[in-house]
Amino acid sequence: MTSSRAARRRHLPTSPFKPPSVGPEPETYALDDQVTHEKYGLGRVIGVEEGVAVTIDFGLPILRIVAPYHKLVKL
DSSP states (O other): OOHHHHHTOOOOTTOSSOOOOOOOOOOOOOTTOEEEETTTEEEEEEEEETTTEEEEEOSSOEEEEESSOTTEEEO
16 A cells, blocks of 8 residues: 555544644745755746646756655745
8 A cells, every 4th residue: 555545545533543634735836936955955946836846947957846845945
């Protein structure tokens, strides 16, 4: 069983276990937002796929980073 399949299971109200915790909403990015990444440094958002991924220009590499954006911080 994969973790993505387990995440889609619904919580039964009669279950003796706690409902799964819902994590914070992924941060939203807009075109031309400045961001920083732990590995690639300073960059600018050049493409946005709402809730799926962002494309960022870090100078030499242009990368598509998928949600959740763990190492990405909006400046």
